[in-house]
Amino acid sequence: xxxxxxxxxxxxxxxxxxxxxxxxxxxxxxxxxxxxxxxxxxxxxxxxxxxxxxxxxxxxxxxxxxxxxxxxxxxxxxxxxxxxxxxxxxxxxxxxxxxxxxxxxxxxxxxxxxxxxxxxxxxxxxxxxxxxxxxxxxxxxxxxxxxxxxxxxxxxxxxxxxxxxxxxxxxxxxxxxxxxxxxxxxxxxxxxxxxxxxxxxxxxxxxxxxxxxxxxxxxxxxxxxxxxxxxxxxxxxxxxxxxxxxxxxxxxxxxxxxxxxxxxxxxxxxxxxxxxxxxxxxxxxxxxxxxxxxxxxxxxxxxxxxxxxxxxxxxxxxxxxxxxxxxxxxxxxxxxxxx
Numbered sequence: 526x527x528x529x530x531x532x533x534x535x536x537x538x539x540x541x542x543x544x545x546x547x548x549x550x551x552x553x554x555x556x557x558x559x560x561x562x563x564x565x566x567x568x569x570x571x572x573x574x575x576x577x578x579x580x581x582x583x584x585x586x587x588x589x590x591x592x593x594x595x596x597x598x599x600x601x602x603x604x605x606x607x608x609x610x611x612x613x614x615x616x617x618x619x620x621x622x623x624x625x626x627x628x629x630x631x632x633x634x635x636x637x638x639x640x641x642x643x644x645x646x647x648x649x650x651x652x653x654x655x656x657x658x659x660x661x662x663x664x665x666x667x668x669x670x671x672x673x674x675x676x677x678x679x680x681x682x683x684x685x686x687x688x689x690x691x692x693x694x695x696x697x698x699x700x701x702x703x704x705x706x707x708x709x710x711x712x713x714x715x716x717x718x719x720x721x722x723x724x725x726x727x728x729x730x731x732x733x734x735x736x737x738x739x740x741x742x743x744x745x746x747x748x749x750x751x752x753x754x755x756x757x758x759x760x761x762x763x764x765x766x767x768x769x770x771x772x773x774x775x776x777x778x779x780x781x782x783x784x785x786x787x788x789x790x791x792x793x794x795x796x797x798x799x800x801x802x803x804x805x806x807x808x809x810x811x812x813x814x815x816x817x818x819x820x821x822x823x824x825x826x827x828x829x830x831x832x833x834x835x836x837x838x839x840x841x842x843x844x845x846x847x848x849x850x851x852x853x854x855x856x857x858x859x860x861x862x863x864x
Contacts, residue, residue: 571597574674574833578842588656592649611642616669619649623662658683676833676840687712696850698773712768720808723761723769723800730792745779748772784860793862797849806841
């Protein structure tokens with residue numbers, strides 16, 4: 526049994542990755558069917574290694590690998606949040622092997638955000654060069670006490686997006702919907718055991734309380750549904766499917782909403798589609814945690830996926846596919862924006 530504490534807000538890809546690769550409060554529990562069972566018997570100290578390769582096949586010289594290392598710990602009682610000592614591990618020696626080339630991950634700290642212990646989170650990173658799809662990579666991590674953890678994964682294959690309508694440059698919903706349909710369909714292929722996190726956003730700028738313009742991403746829903754007489758947006762979440770569909774009417778409604786908001790009317794110029802793909806290892810890990818990612822949740826889970834030998838954790842790869850289109854001038858000005 527794995528006692529897993531997760532801290533965070535509503536689900537999003539950003540806080541999901543933060544939760545997956547941040548230090549979490551972990552304790553091994555041994556449960557029995559006895560009336561007076563002690564869930565803390567047989568505690569075993571172990572290391573937790575979380576690492577992923579952040580693939581960018583469009584920038585072969587800029588692929589990054591990230592890792593965090595922590596230790597399991599026990600506390601008095603059953604509330605792991607009572608721990609006051611940061612379990613992050615400093616001084617680990619971590620190497621990634623790609624085609625017999627060794628890359629050493631350098632230790633660093635996140636100086637822009639503090640952990641719940643009031644410390645800067647320790648992480649390890651390296652920049653990989655000339656990384657190509659489908660190759661096997663391995664990870665070796667030597668702990669300060671000499672303990673060695675290992676893992677391997679296969680890098681995601683190359684992929685491309687396919688669209689139901691080809692906007693050569695300028696985006697508009699003013700198309701022949703009788704011929705092209707009422708929805709913008711985007712496909713990335715039918716691959717088993719993968720999770721995808723798609724989103725369609727409209728970047729713009731809006732003033733903060735001081736009057737300074739800051740970037741704001743307006744998310745486009747898949748559609749709107751009638752619920753008790755009110756139209757409510759339905760936003761994309763994680764999916765294992767081969768694609769996604771956005772109603773053109775939902776895009777128009779989002780533009781109308783933006784036009785009524787206090788934003789810079791000169792800043793609405795383009796729309797972006799982005800999908801993040803997890804490989805099989807990250808997908809299995811995400812699936813094993815799914816349902817325990819609500820705020821401050823504590824759950825017992827027997828099946829938290831791990832592919833780390835000599836310890837616990839995950840090693841995998843992810844990839845982000847992105848495309849953007851400038852808005853057609855007639856389309857964007859029809860909602861009151863400037864061109």
